[in-house]
Amino acid sequence: QTVLEGTHLCLAWLQQQKKIFSLFTTEQALEHEDLKKITELHQGHIFVISEVLYRDLSTLGTSLPCLAIIDLPKTASTIDYNVDTLILENIQDPGNVGTLLRSAAAANIKQIICTQGSASLWSPRVLRAGMGAHFSLHCFENFQLTDILPKFQIPVFVTSSHRSTSLYSKDLSKPCVWILGNEGQGASDYALDHAQSVTIPQPGGQESLNVAIAGSICFFEMVRQRQ
Template sequence: MPTIFLESRDNPKIKHLRGLIEQNTYRKKQGQTVLEGTHLVMAWLEKDRKINSIFTTEHALAHPDFEEIFSRYPGTVFVLSESLYKDLSTLGTSLACLAIVDLPTNTPALNFTEDTLILENIQDPGNVGTLLRSAAAAGIEQVVCTRGSASLWSPRVLRAAMGAHFSLHTYENIELEDFLKQFKIPVYVTSSHEAESLYSKNLRKQCVWILGNEGQGVSDFALKHADAVCIPQPGGQESLNVAVAGSICFFEMVRQRL
């Protein structure tokens, strides 16, 4: 296993790594992103996907988790000082492991007859990642993000999704008005106003779920072109976290289909 020690913050490889971690525009320009943590890196390798480079620390190299990673990754490992790694890391306490990978480029065309999750202007990376994780677990394979949503392939969303990306077809920066009417299956939005109970709907066949902004909910366009459902809340809370609400919807769908 070849290793190269990098010490300077001004090293071109460190600057490239930092740009991918911090800047969405740089990730798009380079066609790359960063996976952080050995769990995420192993999930990527288990899908037989290529890693371009790995960054870690001398202390972490001796950890058993790296043995399996290095058995699948033949390239050079870049070793950073603890202080330099902490300056780059977004996790803080996990085993030091940052991997640069290429963004997927072979996503098939959107299928308008299959289960689909649409995220409309959801901005919190944690919420986006959790929704992707729940969608994948529920068997939904298509996820569409409109403009204004958190970047699907940002390190923070990747971390929250815990590898869900790798079994999903994802589409970003799309205007809802450009494609929503093309679906040939029921479309549902979550709403607390003038909506029927989620549990009154027949969800046994393919459908579309639209989840909206954390504060403002879904747009008027989405409400106009979809069937609004609400989640009964006997406790009287005004609303649920969007990732919690979406997960409840997905698994009610799963329950009905079992």
């Protein structure tokens, strides 16, 4: 199980016809229009607690009191090695992971694989950063890159500022795999040796881009080429 906090995430979850295990709020919050929508869709037990207790439970501070406990969704039983895929290799910052899931979902990349050492996809902080993107994705966690990469039958790209060719010279018109590496160390040697390295031109001369920004640029260059 995990926790959804805030009306946006709870509404997004319920609108996918998914169930909430337990819902917590305060008496005052029940009068808010967003809470009314949630309670209509939830149609289950609601635990009304004091403002003081909710503040102790909350990690958001100023948001409208709305906290849901959910069962982790069941994803596809096996990885599809022929569809657009995002592999997060040891990306540890929850904000980066959530942002990448949000960008991937917007770019219609539906399959996400996290290697061991990455931030948990279903942690509350990643869920908040993802803004509901999780709920339309097939997510897999705790894989070793060496176990899955050889099985892909489509082009595999890895972002790198070294030994790379420009992103804009690559043909991204067909399904492909994107590997994004650790915030500080970048992609592993294994990834660099077994994928096509791409770099994003930076005429301003900065050493590197934030991994979530770099990934988003790659995804939407792919989208542009497929228009």
